Amino acid sequence: MDQKTYSQLEQKMSPKVPLAGNLIRAFLTGGLICAIGQGIMYFYMYFFDFTEKTAGNPTVATLIFIVMLLTGFGKYKKIAQFGGAGSAVPVTGFGNAMISSAIEHRTEGYVLGVGGNMFKLAGSVIVFGVFAAFVVALIKTILVKFGVVGW
C-alpha cells in the first residue's frame, strides 16, 4: 500500500468532521465567556471606581482566576470539549494552559516540574504578546512622528 492509497483509505474510514456544528458550538461558548466577562466588567464599573478604560484589567484577572479554579476541579475540560476554540481563544484559554500544565508536571517536583513547565505554552503567549505590542507601538510612534495619525 503506497502513501496515496493509505490517505484515501484513511479519509474514507475516519468520521467526518462536523464543521458547521463545531463552528456554532465555538461561537456560542466563546460568546458566553465574553458575555460573562462583560458582566464582570459592569460589576466592577457599577460597584467600584472603574471606568470602561480601566475595568479591563480586573476583569481579565477575575476571568483567569475563575478558569484556574475550574481547571483545577476538572470542569474546564468539559467546556473545552464542547466549545473547542471558543473556549481556548478568549483569555480563559491562557489560565487553562497554565494550570493544566502545572497539574500535568506535578509529579516532577515543584521547582523543575510545576515551576518549569507552568509557562510552557503560556510563556509563548506572553513573549509574542509583548513583542507584538512592542512592534505596534513602534509603528504608531513613527506614524505619529510623521503626523499621519494622532495619539
Added chain:
Amino acid sequence: MIAYLIRPSDILDKSERAGHGQQAQVRLRNRASPGEQQGLEPGPHSWTKNGGGVLKKMLGAAGIVLILSGCGQGKAEIRVTGEPDADDEQRAERVLDGEERISSAVAVFVKEDLLVGVDVKPLSRFKKAKIEEKLKKKMEEEFPERTVTLSGDQKIYWETEKLEKLRDDKKKLHDQVETIKSLSKEET
C-alpha cells in the same frame, strides 16, 4: 421577552400546531445522545442533523427580536442639571441635539466647570473617541468661559446621571464633580 420566545417547549407547541407534533417531539428527544448527557464529547452532527430545525427557529426568533429592538430609537434625550445660567440649558441642548449617534446625554454646570456624560449608541461605540473629540470641540466653542470635561464612558455617564439627585446639595455636588473629573482622566 427573548427567553420567552426561544423556550424549547414553545417551539414544540408551534410545531404541534402545524401538524408535525410527533416528529418534533422525536427530534427533541433524540437531540442529546447518551454520551452528551454524561458530559462526554457529543456525537457527530448532534446539533446540525437532529436539532437543526429547532436551532434555525431559535436563531430566527432571536433575529426578529434584535431587529425590532433596533427600531424603537428616536432622538437623543438631553438633560441639564447643576447651576446653569439663563440660556445655558438651550445652548447645551442645541449642541448635543446635533449629534445623531448618541442616545442620551447629561450636562452638569458647576461653577466654571461643565461636565458632560454621553451615552453613545451601541454600534457607534467603535467611533466613540472621534464622537467625544467632536462634541468636546463643539462644547468648548459654545462655552469658551468654562472648562469642558466630556466623556462617552459608561461609568462617567452613570455618575453624571446620579448628580441630578444632588441638585440641592451644592457642596456634595462640587466634590462629586471633582471626583468624576479625576476618574475620567484615569488611565490605569
